[in-house]
Amino acid sequence: MNLTKQHLFTPLIAVGLLLLSGCVSDRLNLGEQSQRSIFSAKGSSYKVGKPYKINGQWYYPAEDYDYSEVGTASWYGEDFHAKYTANGEVYNMNTLTAAHRTLPLPSIVRVTNLENGRSLVLRVNDRGPFAKNRIIDISKRGAQLLGFQNQGTAKVRVEIMEDESKELKEAILNKTETKLALQEPVRTNNTIPLRKTSTGNSGQYFVQAGAFSSREVADNLTNKLTRFGTISTTPADVNGNRYYRVRMGPYTCEADAKKALAQIENFGVAGAAVIKD
Secondary structure, eight states: OOTTSOOOOOOOOOOOOOOOOSOOSOOOOHHHHHHHHHHOOTTOOOBOOOOEEETTEEEOOOOOTTOEEEEEEEEEOTTTTTSBOTTSOBOOTTSSEEEOSSSOBSEEEEEEETTTOOEEEEEEEEOOOOSTTEEEEEEHHHHHHHTOTTTOEEEEEEEEOHHHHHHHHHHHHHTOOOOOOSSOOOOOTTOOOOOBOOSOSSSOEEEEEEEESOHHHHHHHHHHHGGGSOEEEEEEEETTEEEEEEEEEEESSHHHHHHHHHHHHHHTOOSOEEEEO
């Protein structure tokens, strides 16, 4: 967003959502699209910036890798779409980016919506917001995934991801490629092997979110994912060891299972997979 203009909250226009039902194969893979858009360094430059003054207040950009703050998030969309960001990129409201007043551009942050528990990793590539009591401005797509697009703002925690931010910085400065995970993964230590889905039409499909040696850890993940559909924790013995599998489903077709997989991947679960029984 242009620093010469005050960024004020724009009243929201209701957005109709198209709800898909049945077994469809032509769908958007949110995880794949988001990963490409967040971490592509093409056309990007790295900058911290000098202190600047907006509406009588001074801001001091810095490489603060201990940054963690709770406050109000807002989002920006059509009014800034296709315009240049503060580090020279072209803003795309449909990718997972954000504006921050002082963090390096770009840097990687994890934003958690404290009102619904959703968490998302975003790439900061712009300056703002400058409206009162707001600590981050998120792209339209980010606001959708974090669940506050319609209400406009949400109470969030913003934390910089030090290792990922430094890796992205080095990739830009050295003009090299970098591969970073979309989300900070839900740790799935001691996972049991998964059977990948086949192309046949018989049987039932499941999304295995993880498998754990601790029943408590498995139950905690199950409780977090209940909002996405039918989910259960079931024991499984492998090579004399007891594991607890967290599975969503069953689904009668692979497309529905993959849709559920994309939902929990965007929620922050890494290592999940579609399987077939």
